Amino acid sequence: MLKQALPQRAWTAIAIVAVIALALVPLLPGAVDSYAFSFLFFVFLYAIMAQGWNLVAGFGGQISLGNHAFFGLGAYTTAILWTGNYLWGSLYDSHPDIYYFDPVTMTLGGLVAAVAAIIIGLPLLSKLRGDYFALGTLGFGEIVKVMFINGGDFTGGAFGVVAPAGTFDTLLPHYLVGLGLMAGVGVAIRLLMRSRYGLALIAVRDDEMAASANGIDVLKVKVSAFAGSAFIAGVAGSLYTYYIFHVGPDSVFDLDWMLLPLMMTVVGGTGTLLGPILGALVMYAVFDLAKIVVPDYHPVISGLTIILAMLFLPKGLMRSFAGRARAA
Amino acid sequence: MQPDDTLLHLEAVQKRFGGLVVLNNIDIAIGANELIGLIGPNGAGKSTLFNVITALYTPTQGRIRFRGRDITGTAPHRICRLGIARTFQLVRTFLTMTAFENIMVGAVYGSGGRVRHATSAAQDALELVGLSAKRDIRTAHMTLSDRRLLEIARAVASSPALLLLDEPMAGLNPTEIQRMVDVIRRVRAEKGVSILWVEHKVDAIMKVCSRVIVLDHGEKIADGTPREIVANRKVIEAYLGEPAA
Ligand SMILES: Nc1ncnc2c1ncn2[C@@H]1O[C@H](COP(=O)(O)OP(=O)(O)OP(=O)(O)O)[C@@H](O)[C@H]1O
Ligand SMILES: [Mg+2]
Numbered sequence: 001m002l003k004q005a006l007p008q009r010a011w012t013a014i015a016i017v018a019v020i021a022l023a024l025v026p027l028l029p030g031a032v033d034s035y036a037f038s039f040l041f042f043v044f045l046y047a048i049m050a051q052g053w054n055l056v057a058g059f060g061g062q063i064s065l066g067n068h069a070f071f072g073l074g075a076y077t078t079a080i081l082w083t084g085n086y087l088w089g090s091l092y093d094s095h096p097d098i099y100y101f102d103p104v105t106m107t108l109g110g111l112v113a114a115v116a117a118i119i120i121g122l123p124l125l126s127k128l129r130g131d132y133f134a135l136g137t138l139g140f141g142e143i144v145k146v147m148f149i150n151g152g153d154f155t156g157g158a159f160g161v162v163a164p165a166g167t168f169d170t171l172l173p174h175y176l177v178g179l180g181l182m183a184g185v186g187v188a189i190r191l192l193m194r195s196r197y198g199l200a201l202i203a204v205r206d207d208e209m210a211a212s213a214n215g216i217d218v219l220k221v222k223v224s225a226f227a228g229s230a231f232i233a234g235v236a237g238s239l240y241t242y243y244i245f246h247v248g249p250d251s252v253f254d255l256d257w258m259l260l261p262l263m264m265t266v267v268g269g270t271g272t273l274l275g276p277i278l279g280a281l282v283m284y285a286v287f288d289l290a291k292i293v294v295p296d297y298h299p300v301i302s303g304l305t306i307i308l309a310m311l312f313l314p315k316g317l318m319r320s321f322a323g324r325a326r327a328a
Numbered sequence: 329m330q331p332d333d334t335l336l337h338l339e340a341v342q343k344r345f346g347g348l349v350v351l352n353n354i355d356i357a358i359g360a361n362e363l364i365g366l367i368g369p370n371g372a373g374k375s376t377l378f379n380v381i382t383a384l385y386t387p388t389q390g391r392i393r394f395r396g397r398d399i400t401g402t403a404p405h406r407i408c409r410l411g412i413a414r415t416f417q418l419v420r421t422f423l424t425m426t427a428f429e430n431i432m433v434g435a436v437y438g439s440g441g442r443v444r445h446a447t448s449a450a451q452d453a454l455e456l457v458g459l460s461a462k463r464d465i466r467t468a469h470m471t472l473s474d475r476r477l478l479e480i481a482r483a484v485a486s487s488p489a490l491l492l493l494d495e496p497m498a499g500l501n502p503t504e505i506q507r508m509v510d511v512i513r514r515v516r517a518e519k520g521v522s523i524l525w526v527e528h529k530v531d532a533i534m535k536v537c538s539r540v541i542v543l544d545h546g547e548k549i550a551d552g553t554p555r556e557i558v559a560n561r562k563v564i565e566a567y568l569g570e571p572a573a
Contacts, residue, residue, distance in 0.1 A: 024548075027378065047433075143468075174395070181470055181550060192384070196436050199425075199429060199433055199436060200433070200436075200437060202422065202424060202425060202429075203422050203425070203433050203437075205424075206422035206423050206425065207420045207421070207422055207423075208423055209384065209416075209420060210416065210420035210421070210422065211405075211422075212384075212403075212405045212408075213382055213384070213404055213405075213408060213413075213414055213416075213420075213435070214408055214433050214434050214437060214438045214482060214486065215405050215408040215409050215433075215436075215437035215438030215439070215440065216405055217403075217405050217435045219406070272425075290471040
């Protein structure tokens with residue numbers, strides 16, 4: 001057994017210092033226009049997705065293979081609300097930037113995803129076997145994609161929706177909002193896992209039958225964790241819309257939005273708080289490097305990294321460093 | 329036993345799996361603060377009876393009443409909140425949780441509002457089974473005996489009126505068995521619960537329980553004092569096989 005290398009408080013301190021340091025990065029001369037800046041933005045985006053997946057799969061034990069669908073739903077919701085100006089009426093004319101990182105729009109992106117999760121989660125999670133859920137959510141992702149391709153004018157069909165681009169000439173707001181969301185999601189999950197709800201979630205993951213025999217409404221716990229996971233993915237999708245503007249079925253419903261965060265979480269440590277973030281940083285660096293160094297072999301190299309990580313760090317980076325499963 | 333004193337009432341309960349009748353026409357009434365042994369050969373249907381009472385299985389026929397209220401078909405977590413707690417034949421603790429967290433689940437979720445201060449209820453339950461020193465140890469690192477005690481503590485923390493124990497002594501050594509007997513007696517005395525206790529160690533049951541129920545091939549074949557049970561012909565046949573004709 002590995003000794004607990006760092007106590008929990010040390011991890012908390014490291015996390016806080018890291019967030020402050022990252023928040024100060026834009027002050028460095030030339031930082032905002034550097035490649036590292038956009039690299040970090042994507043790390044934040046993937047870290048948020050990984051945290052969302054970790055909530056339902058790592059803490060809740062329910063393997064969702066449909067989080068890319070929630071990402072896409074959040075992205076489309078944002079693009080559609082913006083393009084159709086469904087929210088702000090004439091305010092939009094006087095404030096053309098009003099949809100940029102608008103908390104209402106982003107929250108709605110998350111909510112649409114969460115509602116979808118509840119609708120499919122209820123039938124899929126009331127089955128006892130976890131593989132129904134995994135396959136069902138995978139199928140759901142495909143169905144949603146087809147629905148958006150065939151959605152007519154509302155969804156823009158196979159082309160998708162282009163948000164009315166306004167004043168995007170710096171990545172600074174994306175970076176700061178991404179960082180803030182990553183930190184906020186981290187704090188929220190930490191509070192959640194320390195609450196009574198966290199107790200129920202771990203109980204359901206560890207032993208469903210014992211959980212229900214001890215008074216836990218297992219279905220409610222599972223569905224709510226799934227909805228929370230979808231909400232986080234939806235908000236991430238919303239954030240991505242402000243970066244990409246063109247929201248199309250092939251880009252935002254791409255399976256990679258589920259697979260990469262899944263791998264990042266596994267490498268970083270499923271069921272830990274900082275694992276998904278650490279995993280996102282490490283794996284995104286690996287994917288990015290592989291793309292630059294050997295463009296043709298990119299998938300092979302990232303695949304190899306995952307196999308190596310599983311071989312040498314079967315419990316993920318976080319657990320290997322921290323020693324204790326739920327230490328950080 | 330007064331009728332209004334009845335805690336749990338099974339009325340003609342049957343459980344069938346396909347063509348296999350595992351429980352047949354079971355009538356049982358359990359009163360307040362009883363300690364009842366439930367014995368029977370392997371496959372007699374004892375665990376299935378627990379699963380039917382706690383709603384993991386729905387009976388194919390018959391009714392289950394708890395405190396006069398029909399609870400047939402009620403969800404398992406509701407049954408626990410109403411006041412029926414249980415342990416499992418193959419221990420089921422939450423392995424990644426500490427001992428204390430395990431018990432908190434019972435206190436927080438299982439009690440249906442009966443427990444006001446979950447933390448102190450959990451602490452009490454831990455003390456009752458003598459595991460206070462292991463409060464912060466993760467269950468995955470605990471011995472079988474400690475896990476069985478922990479399961480009982482978790483059930484007790486939900487402040488039940490009826491506690492179902494499925495072979496709490498299975499796999500324990502003589503010292504641990506003595507400790508388990510003490511714990512079961514203490515739980516009954518201090519918590520005022522009724523206990524229905526499945527056990528293969530018949531001698532322990534006969535010594536500790538004032539009432540014993542015997543199941544065989546899904547039928548209730550006897551229900552009485554230990555003295556009556558040991559003299560019962562059907563029971564002797566069930567345990568020793570058919571007498572040679
Ligand atoms: N889910 C199920 N499906 C089919 N048959 C079952 C099921 N559960 C139990 N049985 C059968 O019901 C019978 C009674 O099983 P049960 O586990 O209740 O016995 P038991 O009295 O607890 O035995 P033991 O002392 O060995 O624990 C057995 O024949 C068993 O195979
Ligand atoms: Mg049994």
